[in-house]
Amino acid sequence: MTTKNPESQHFEEQIESNLNALDEIPVEQDVVDCGSDFTDLRNEKEKIHSHHVSCEDLLKFANAKPSSRTRGNESDEVRIMSKVLGKDVTTEKCLQALDQSDWDVMKAIKILKLQNVVSADLSTCYNALESSMWDITKAAQWILQQDGEVTQV
Known part of the structure; x- marks a missing residue:
């Protein structure tokens, strides 16, 4: 027969007491x-x-999740994007990029940075970034390569 450590027994009694107290909470x-x-x-x-x-x-x-129109131009996400991207990007563009990225600020910023480089629509930028594991340089190269193939045809 093993004897319990007095500290261990005290701890177990304390837990049992606390569990019993939970059972006594009124409905x-x-x-x-x-x-x-x-x-x-x-x-x-x-x-x-x-x-x-x-x-x-x-x-x-x-x-x-409320839409961007409900959250409005004064949301924290838009303010963060405006600070990072500067005054050149409108709040409307920020809202569109946030909608495209399911309100992920970092992804929305990358979408707009890529759009400034390649002048593509938001969904093209989003798809290119997603396929390039959110690497802006690789996504820009992919979009430019696609544009080159289209103009060569």
Whole structure:
């Protein structure tokens, strides 16, 4: 038979005590519901007066991304891009690049830098950057090569 270290036993007792304390939290304090069984136990009046939030509601809120028009010209992303790219790039161009890159600021900056070099549309710049692992030089060479092949035909 092995005897437990007194410190280890004390630690285990403390954990058990904390877990038991969690079981004693009243239902009214539970504000996130990740299962339908719990919801079925409450009546509608209690749900209205509590701060009940379902996991589905949280996921909808987390996945909802407002469009660039909703976020507006004054968003942090646009301000960052304006500082990096200077006054030559309009906020409208920043918003378009952000939409193209799913609001990834670094990718949007690279898209606009590439567009300034090769004068291609945003989707062409995005595709070229994606295929070149976001290397602006390689993406520019790829676009210029494509343009050269088109004009040679």
